[in-house]
Amino acid sequence: MTSELLDPLDLQIESRNQRRSVGRLWQLVRRSTRLVWGSGRLLFVGLLVVQVVAALVLAGQVLVVESFLSAVLELGPGGGVPSVLVAATLGLAGLMAAAALLDSVRGSMSRFLGESVARRTYQDVLDAATAVSLRHFESASFYDRLQRVEASATSRPFQVTQALLGIVGGLAATIGVGAVLAGIHPVLLPLLLLGGLPMILTNRRESRREFQFTVAQTPHQRQRYYLSYLLTTRDEAKEVRAFDLGGPFRERFDELYARYLADLARHLRRRLALSTAGNLGSAAVLTATLLVLVTLIGRGAVSVAQAGAAIVAIRMLQGQVQALLRGMQSIFEAGLFLSDVDQFMDLAATARDEEEGDPAPPAFGEITVEDVRFSYPGSATEALRGVDLRIRRGQVVALVGENGSGKTTLAKILAGLYDPSAGAVRWDGRDTRTYSRVSVRDRVAVIFQxxxxxxxxxxxxxxxxxxxxxxxxxxxxxxxxxxxxxxxxxxxxxxxxxxxxxxxxxxxxxxxxxxxxxxxxxxxxxAELMILDEPTAALDPRAESALYESLRAVLAGRTAVFISHRFSSVRAADVIYVLDQGRVVEAGSHEELMAREGMYAELFRLQAAAYLGEPGVPQAR
Ligand SMILES: Nc1ncnc2c1ncn2[C@@H]1O[C@H](COP(=O)(O)OP(=O)(O)OP(=O)(O)O)[C@@H](O)[C@H]1O
Ligand SMILES: [Mg+2]
Missing domain, CATH: 3.40.50.300 (P-loop containing nucleotide triphosphate hydrolases)
Structure with missing residues (x-):
């Protein structure tokens, strides 16, 4: 499995290519069973038993209806109520009560099981989301997938559970009631099963449409969530009010929602057309079945009581076959999401691969950064274009440079959050990529802007x-x-x-x-290495100078890299690296850099002059 993310488009293609096949159904049933089984085996087995018992109750009902009807038809005037009829009536009532009871038991059990499966799925998804490599968070398609998976983590597990139970229950009931029906007359059964065929043909198409719809909607949905987040969170509230952005944001939100509803309407119409076609096909076959039944009565091949029982059976079967098909449809529908989840988990698995390797040593004597290049995923330009630097244990190293020069990016690489695209970061000569990244990060404390x-x-x-x-x-x-x-x-x-x-x-x-x-x-x-990205930007001057005074004491011989735009704090560093457009252009102590009369000296003087209000200093470069 590559760690490359598939675009929504790829996913659509993927879904289109998935053949509707018994093989795929079987695979999905197995995958779902594994999921449900892993979340609550006792409950799952219990529910399967309930489903099978319910199927037997249904088949029993048909048999009792037949004896009930024949007893009723033999009823003569004034002949009293025969005991067969009383028994059949009581039996029928008992079986109906049992069916209702089983139904509510099944409802409660499957709700709890569904919730357990949801919890399990959520755990997996959150585990994966925290394990995946940070660079995925730079990618929009990753967010889309994360959102889709997270949204489905709450609902799809129910669907899978219900679908699985529906399939098992539908299958058991179809076999039970079908056997009884076949006993009445063999020709009725194949005819009835044929009624399911049109729905089979349309179901898979429907579920594929559903998935494609979700895939296509996710980016807009994320925009919508973001807007509603902007409108409802506290930190944003003040700026939204100050700039009077509430109206424009609301408008955008409404527009997105309106577009979503229009898309949804179109989607639902298409789905409705498909399912109507399926249902009409089934109804036609059912009509044919009833006609056959009438013909059979006319020929005396079945009795009236049998025909009555057959109609009840057909009614039941129809419901059961539909439950079975719905279950299959659901599982196909959930299946596309399940593979979404699986692929998401694979991302985490590849991230875990990155965690393999020896643990990093508890301390280092020297860190060298050798010709490190880095470009953010999906970005054409390089943020770092060949950076070399050396950090010795116990040093306080400063990184300076203009906005966008690559300081934060370098900090992320030093902290082991990203791997360089080329070049290497070495601890005492050994490439940190040969260590487990977790252990590298463990030795580093980093505070970002x-x-x-x-x-x-x-x-x-x-x-x-x-x-x-x-x-x-x-x-x-x-x-x-x-x-x-x-x-x-x-x-x-x-x-x-x-x-x-x-x-x-x-x-x-x-x-x-x-x-x-x-x-x-x-x-x-x-930690051995402390990285502070503009730690003093919001500090008052007194606090800032106190911080740098305490820094060396806190470090106690350990190492610090800090990034700052304030040259007053930078000048005390042992080594200063000046970055410009992803490269180190100057390095040395404050005195050395001032003597060089390069970029550092220029920036330093600019700031110093601004403080002192020296005349003749340009206001902008
Ligand atoms: N997540 C990202 N995805 C793509 N490009 C990025 C990302 N973060 C930063 N960049 C780009 O990488 C370059 C270096 O950015 P970086 O954040 O390292 O700059 P910086 O020196 O820390 O700037 P500042 O002083 O403003 O904090 C910039 O051109 C920036 O646009
Ligand atoms: Mg920065």
Missing amino acids: DFVRYAFTARENIAFGRAGKCEDARVAEAAGRAGAASFLEALPAGYETILSRMFKGGRDLSGGQWQRVAIARAFYRD
Whole structure:
């Protein structure tokens, strides 16, 4: 399995190429059985038993109807009620009650089973979503698939469960009632089964249409979800109001919805046409069957009582054959989604392959980045175009450069989140790709520009730096070093305060306070290599200088790479790398770079002059 994602278009092609075949049905039944079996075997077996018993009850009903009718027909005036008739009546009532009871038992059991299957599927999907390689998150078709799989994770498992039970129940009942019908007259059965044929022909086409419709709608649906997210979330609410974007967004949302409804109407009309054709075909065959029955009575080949029972049987069979076909249709329909899910899981499996390899050493003496190139998936231009650098243990290394020069991209590669497209990152000479990526990431603490503000407690926001047991003393220490302790302790519930207004008792923080919490998270991780992407952008000058003072103490001989646009903090770094358009153009200490009179010196002077308000400095480059 390649890790390449299929486009929605490919999926459509794929669905078109899937032959409607007994083989495919069998394969799907097996796949579904595996899924349902894995989620609740006892319940599943119980339900199968219920289905078979229900089928026997149905067949029994037909037999009882026949004896009931013949007893009624033999009833003479004033002759009293024969015991056969009483027994048949009671039997019929009993069987009908049993059928109703079995039905509700089946309803409850299959609901619970469906929910268990849904839970299992959801677990698998979420496991896969957290395991897949980060680069998939750069791809729109990945999101489409994720959304489709996630949306179907709640509904499709029910469908699969119901379909499977429908097939088993329908098959059992068809055999049971069919045997009774064949006993009445052999010609009736094949005729009736023939009635299912038109529906078989139309069903698969319908399910394929359904899947294609979903595939085609997913991108629009995602846009819709995004718009409704913009309109309903708190952080976005202020900007949406400030720029008065509510109206335009609503309009777009309505437009998308209207288009969806129009598409849905067209889709439903097509589906309706198909199913009507199938039903009409079945009805024609049924009419023929009834005509045959009438002819048989006329010829005396069947008695009137038998004919009555046969009509009941035909009625039942019709329902059962339809249940069987519906089950098959459902399973074909769910089958396309199941393979969607399977392919999604395969992505996670390939991601797990990437996790193979020796564990990275606990520490390194030197990291070398050799001629590293990187382009984002689906992007034609390279974000990094041959980067070389060297980071020795214990150093504080700064990356500077203009917006879009590749600093964050380099940080992601150093953190083991992406593999370089070419070149290598080596720890003491060994390519990090030969280590398991999990272990590489384990040695690194990275805080990105767009770090996450978890709507959990302050303590958790810091302790998430290293998953596992939370050590309160270390949380406090990390907070102290990041300059977050004082304001966190002052919160209503101290470290236990939820850092979001979304939840009761929660409090929000200022931008700079959040940044300190994020830095505390990195400190808490206590990793060999710390990467901070613009850690001080939102910090006030006093906090910034305090942070850099504490940085060396926190590092205690470990290594830091930080990215900053503020040259005041950059100048204290041991080595500064200047990036420009995906390349390192200068490297050295502050003094060396200033002496070089290159890009660094120019940018540094520009900023310094702006602070000092020197005359004659151009306002823009
Ligand atoms: N997810 C992405 N998909 C495609 N291209 C990307 C992605 N992220 C960044 N890029 C591109 O890669 C290049 C380098 O981006 P990067 O984020 O590394 O810049 P940066 O130096 O961190 O900039 P800044 O100072 O603005 O943070 C840019 O041209 C950017 O447009
Ligand atoms: Mg950046």
